[in-house]
Amino acid sequence: MIFINAPIAIGKTSLAKLLSKDLGTHAFLEVPEKIPLLNDFYSDGKISRELKSFAVQIEFLDYRYEQLMQGVFLAQEGENNTVYDSSLISDATMSKNLYNRGEFPEILYKDYLRLNNVMQRNVSGHPFMGPDLIVYLEAPFEQMLENINKRGRKMETTDSKLVEYYKSVWNIYRDWYQSYGQTPVLKIDVGGIDFVNNVEERDAILNKIEEELVELGKLTQSEFEQIKAERAEKFNDPVSETA
Template sequence: MAEVPFIAIEGPIGIGKTSLAKKLSVHFDFHLLKEIVEENPFLGKFYDDIDEWSFQTEMFFLCNRFKQLEDIEKKYLNRQKAVVADYHISKNMIFAKRTLQEDKFDKYEQIYHILTKDMPVPNMMIYLHASLDTILKRIRMRGRDIEQNIKSSYLAQLAQDYEDYMNEFEVLHPNIPVIRINGDETDFVKQQNDLNRIINQVAYHLNGNAEVAK
């Protein structure tokens, strides 16, 4: 990979994106970019009443993610410093399409395209996916108060939305490798062998040949 590595990890809520990003950051000595989640003042209200609080919630995320990526581009990517992120800003459209009413979505989409037209696109994507049971279990395990009222139906639909999004991403960006990881069969937090397999996959795309994980 000739260009400076910019790896984005995506997948539904609670799937383990941040945990994996941290581990890859340490192993490859890449800068870690973490999305702002709990700092969103509207998120708790959003999970209680999606229709009422979706626009405020999505706009907060969009503006903060835009600022984060703008800083990352200036301070790291433009200086040939590799980055691994636990999200990419394109995920915003997944949530906006699902939660916003048509009139508000039209306004949101216009703002989104204005802000992101010059944003860097990751040159490697890692997609974590799992069954609804696994997602619910991991959300309970991490115990964020604001997530305890998330409806199972919302999570199930979100998981399908992510699947559709990643399938579309691969069509639109055929030259960007996508590493798919089944969370039902992989536990990179507790099982070092599982983590090593992911590291080897990442190293293969970075270097063109497999690296023996340490």
């Protein structure tokens, strides 16, 4: 399993789609519409976050756990290197940020952590040791705000009620990266990079992740070489003028 971890709007879903297509594996993506309370969570700044934090995180917990169960089943069937654009690890990070901000009551936060930890240790009767690799994406805060504006979700705005909250999210993920050490983490700086539309930048990131998978024994060198050889056709890349 490959988890992609990053603050809001840094490119998790875009990379998950590209990476899973390159590897030929399933992508488990976050669909905001499947979290009914998310709009209410954002609706009135600090007040709505205080009122909805526990309920929203429980909705995410249920959603992520179902995806994790599907991934464990696929691994048992022989499909490795499934890709997740978020995870229970990411959700715990977001919850910690809310707690640090005084927007997640302590008793409810402890209840949430207990549930999160139990679910991560045991997935539908199968011990779970965590992902094989976490890809951590880092970019400047200004790029995060720009991307939030570009994707234009109604619940996400960059008015004064939310910008300070977004900055705390950006900071908590940097703190997470500095302190996390339970499973392998690959940091990729995507500041100023357009890996969705720029083929060279896309290939550089995919190669970096897949080289790490080779190092971890999750891909063979020959599998990696075959993936690279088939990539241009798989993504329908334009033929190079120098080819």
